[in-house]
Amino acid sequence: MLPTCLKSIHEIAASQWDALLTDAQPFLRHAFLSALEDSGSVGGRTGWQPAHAVLLGEQSQLLAAMPGYVKSHSYGEYVFDHGWADACHRAGIDYYPKLLGAIPFSPVTGQRVLGESQAAGQLLDELSAGLEQQGLSSLHINFTTEAENALLQGRDGWLQRLGCQFHWRNRGYRDFQDFLDALSSRKRKQMRKEREQVAGQGIEFDWREGHQLSELEWDFVYLCYANTYRVRGQSPYLTRAFFSLLAERMSEMIRVVLAHQAGRPVAMAFSLVGGDSLYGRYWGCLAEFDRLHFETCFYQGMDFAIANGLQRFDAGAQGEHKLIRGFEPVITHSWHYLCHPGLRAAVANFLAEEQHGVRGYAEDARGLLPYRQG
Template sequence: MSSDAISIETHSDISTIPAEDWDRLAGPHPFTSHRFLHALEASGSVGRGTGWQPLHLAARRDGALIGVAPLYAKSHSQGEYIFDHAWADAFERAGGHYYPKLQCAVPFTPATGPRLLSPDPGVKQALLAGMAQIAERVGASGVHVTFCTEGEAELGAEAGFLPRTTQQYHWVNRDYADYDAFLADLSSRKRKALRKERERAQGFGGTIRQLTGDQIQPEHWDAFWRFYQDTGSRKWGRPYLTRAFFDQIHQTMRDDILLVLAEREGRPIAGALNFIGADTVYGRYWGCVEDHPFLHFELCYHQAIDFAIEQGLSRVEAGAQGEHKLARGYLPVEIHSLHWVQDPGFLRALAQYLDQERSAVGAEIAEIADWGPFRRG
């Protein structure tokens, strides 16, 4: 298929697109990098039997690769974090078939970043048009572009996609010299509460270590896999990622990883996995084999803030949901996605619903931010 001499092709295996060509268009974001998406496929975390079938797009002009997009055919709505379960239920009750659908996303990764990977707005428009055409060709109910940038949301709206606004909690570095400087921005009561929380967490009877790059060893992944399995089985019924995924990212991405481990009597008992972007720490997974008061908050939130301040990074994104992050200095921010379905009646109903939801989310963000821990003025 083509648009203004731009041809769009699909790839069921990201390795058929050269890594250097993909990354030239993707930029420095860790989750849309070729090595991250390839690790998901090579490890069997996505692909046959997972409900995430790769169908990546490549846009070409005169044979030259000018745009790419991570795209998947989905047979469920798991591992997405911008929820459409109610939409699927309504569509099925009305006699439609919501699955398969197409998902332009990074699997299992609720982190905002570019999804239409090209510097050219015209190519981005062509990628969106290509997704809609492919949905029609394969009989998918529609297309969903999740955790896209605000600019991509605006571009998609111009192309007939429905923009959606949801929320997350992010911590922003206001050029803090250290953690105490961050605490100085908080109200006295919140400042004292966080100091006490960190003191209790760090008094669990062991040590906390931050590991990056070659400091991370295979035995650390063995320990983290135990943590991840425990969390995954409780939250999702089964872990999304395979053990092989962690071996893959150790080989190709360990310089982009911050692994925070709590050790007691020489044994890791809890851990948090973060990825390091150009200016952001992305918290992804946590788990433990021992329960200690506030250790989760220490490893996932406070240690990430420590690292961001030390490295001069501007933001910590600690994953989806969680109003408990508010008291730790993480404030609500808007998150964007795009949605399009083939059925005209359902598309109109979604448009009406999203208009109402958008207004409610904006009001909620403003209200929640007023309850934040920061000093007034």
């Protein structure tokens, strides 16, 4: 049994792929991955060529799998290896193309290598052994779970990298005021003031599920999403068609909050729900409003999580400004197999130092949380 890399997720049945998922997270579902491909958000000239790795049994049953992409750049990954690529360029070593096991444009921890541990381990070993033969410099797996960390720990040639994100935990709050009561007086007043400033501008909020938005409203959602890139002189990763396809294929997992002023939509935040978690993914506005970002992206999500009994709110990568609003530091993991021995040795030394810094950063960040002591 040797692994095969599929050029499209459609080469495997959705029922087979989804049967390997062990949690309710939306991003690894066949519907999500197929929406990326069918909308043109990956494939073509995007630099994300689907190469989903699968290991099949003697009866063609799916034993193990990994969502995979051959990359000709490092954009949209949120585990930054541009420095490694630059070092390779200076040394005359080809860093691209590389193979990436990840969910495009989604820095969310979750399953990456699917299947029982023995089959998953075989898939990993065969993939890493065949990289050079396929003209690939490396294999990277981003935002792995504890189970995958255990699978990769100590595996020959693999290097672990740490990162830090900020997630909000619902500790059984009855409502948003109950959450505020857990904060220090100064931080509680600051958050209350921020929410009052938004309300004082006449802005109201409306939560919708995926099937409750018209195509015209999806046009608005996309316009807001794309605007967050265009104001920085960048092109958006996702196409307009992605949102409609996702609403068609997994609308029950979509949550969009629309911000209105005088009945006119002015901003939105797009999220997905899965299991006990809310995943804030995209946001955008068409005009500047004081504190609207914090309300739309953070406080509305907290309110929603409390009201719906969700235990965790992952509002996206980066953002130290989340700390003072109660989002706690969380260590993330990625794994890297680099074929060139010199590059592997240099990166190993770098990661040893970086890991120490990341853990220290996360510990220091805990000291900035707004919760009352004791």
